[in-house]
Amino acid sequence: MALALTGIFTFLFTACGIKDSEEKNSIKIAYLPITHSLAVLEEAEELEKNSDGAKVELVKYGSWPELLDALNSGKVDGASVLIELAMKSKQEGAGIKAVALGHKDGNVIVVSNEIEKIEDLKGKTFAIPHRQSSHNILLNDALANGGLTIEDIKITELAPTEMPSALASGQIDGYCVAEPFGAMGVSLKAGKVLYSSEELWEDSLCCGLVLTDKFINNKPQDAKDFVDNYKKAGANLDKEKAKKIAKKYLKQKDDVLDISLQWISYDDLNITKETYDTLVKKVKDYKLSDNPPSYEDFVKNDL
Ligand code: ZN
Numbered sequence: 332m333a334l335a336l337t338g339i340f341t342f343l344f345t346a347c348g349i350k351d352s353e354e355k356n357s358i359k360i361a362y363l364p365i366t367h368s369l370a371v372l373e374e375a376e377e378l379e380k381n382s383d384g385a386k387v388e389l390v391k392y393g394s395w396p397e398l399l400d401a402l403n404s405g406k407v408d409g410a411s412v413l414i415e416l417a418m419k420s421k422q423e424g425a426g427i428k429a430v431a432l433g434h435k436d437g438n439v440i441v442v443s444n445e446i447e448k449i450e451d452l453k454g455k456t457f458a459i460p461h462r463q464s465s466h467n468i469l470l471n472d473a474l475a476n477g478g479l480t481i482e483d484i485k486i487t488e489l490a491p492t493e494m495p496s497a498l499a500s501g502q503i504d505g506y507c508v509a510e511p512f513g514a515m516g517v518s519l520k521a522g523k524v525l526y527s528s529e530e531l532w533e534d535s536l537c538c539g540l541v542l543t544d545k546f547i548n549n550k551p552q553d554a555k556d557f558v559d560n561y562k563k564a565g566a567n568l569d570k571e572k573a574k575k576i577a578k579k580y581l582k583q584k585d586d587v588l589d590i591s592l593q594w595i596s597y598d599d600l601n602i603t604k605e606t607y608d609t610l611v612k613k614v615k616d617y618k619l620s621d622n623p624p625s626y627e628d629f630v631k632n633d634l
Pocket of ligand 1: 413537538
């Protein structure tokens with residue numbers, strides 16, 4: 332019996348060994364099916380066409396908390412994630428670095444058809460996906476335009492997929508969230524765009540591409556190649572390519588994607604110190620965090 336068991340264990344170890352060597356150039360990246368993660372999806376598709384060299388193993392999650400658990404516990408090598416959530420993880424001790432932006436612009440404030448101006452939101456209910464998000468920051472920016480603060484409205488955290496129907500049913504009066512869920516509300520005629528992100532915050536940051544320190548330190552060349560290929564994929568992602576990749580991974584209707592993809596771009600995905608410092612100031616001013624990580628500690632542009 333003992334001998335038989337030894338045999339089984341030997342077999343299992345051997346099987347694992349083969350698997351590891353086969354996958355040694357595979358980089359595990361966590362993502363949510365949103366337009367904000369299209370650059371890494373496009374990179375994975377491009378690398379899949381090459382017979383040799385590194386591959387991206389995409390790992391899909393259904394919510395930010397689940398994705399963060401995977402990132403923080405080292406189940407994945409990196410993720411396309413809301414940068415404020417990654418900053419919070421870093422602040423709490425996670426060994427991660429932001430190596431590029433997820434996208435540029437690409438967010439909107441959607442409100443019900445009765446709301447004509449931001450002041451009309453006073454006393455109303457507004458949904459964001461998470462307190463640690465650029466959607467929260469954009470809401471604060473929009474309210475400031477009308478001399479209001481978040482104290483003047485009711486904030487609720489909802490899952491992105493629930494927001495368009497919540498607006499349609501009157502449960503909420505507006506929302507701001509990763510795309511294409513803003514476009515979905517517009518497509519359903521449940522509401523309209525009151526502001527696009529660039530009207531509120533020029534060069535806004537939203538999602539970041541994040542890698543674990545473990546991966547960067549153990550495989551520096553792979554990390555560099557991965558980020559170089561990522562930025563190339565982003566630069567090549569025109570509206571047509573973006574729609575093709577979104578149709579494959581997001582499974583959304585054409586008109587929703589056509590509306591949503593007008594608002595976003597993926598070229599030049601470097602995180603500059605200037606734009607990051609603006610984000611840090613907003614994170615502190617709007618009380619998302621007292622002590623966000625510095626550019627030097629968190630952003631890695633020199634892989
Ligand atoms: Zn984003």
